[in-house]
Amino acid sequence: MSWTHGWPEVYQAALLETDWSKMEQRLQAAESAIHERERELSLDHGGTPEERQAIADAARGLTTLRKEAESWLAQQGQQKPLFVANAPYVYYD
Numbered sequence: 001m002s003w004t005h006g007w008p009e010v011y012q013a014a015l016l017e018t019d020w021s022k023m024e025q026r027l028q029a030a031e032s033a034i035h036e037r038e039r040e041l042s043l044d045h046g047g048t049p050e051e052r053q054a055i056a057d058a059a060r061g062l063t064t065l066r067k068e069a070e071s072w073l074a075q076q077g078q079q080k081p082l083f084v085a086n087a088p089y090v091y092y093d
Contacts, residue, residue: 007033
């Protein structure tokens with residue numbers, strides 16, 4: 001699938017990030033891009049069913065990735081939470 005919106009590229013960058021110290025930044029960027037696209041779709045009722053499904057799948061993927069990053073941080077002895085109060089998504093274990 002190819003969409004003219006940037007969220008797939010930002011999401012892919014988060015998925016492909018191998019430096020755990022950069023993961024929070026990648027996750028926040030992907031969540032923000034997905035949230036912005038969801039907002040656009042809610043305003044104009046546009047997009048295709050395929051894009052809407054891809055967005056839902058990406059949001060679930062980010063949840064899993066965030067949990068993995070939190071686990072890695074815990075193993076490193078860091079207890080920094082991987083969410084921001086104003087982020088579009090809040091994740092709980």
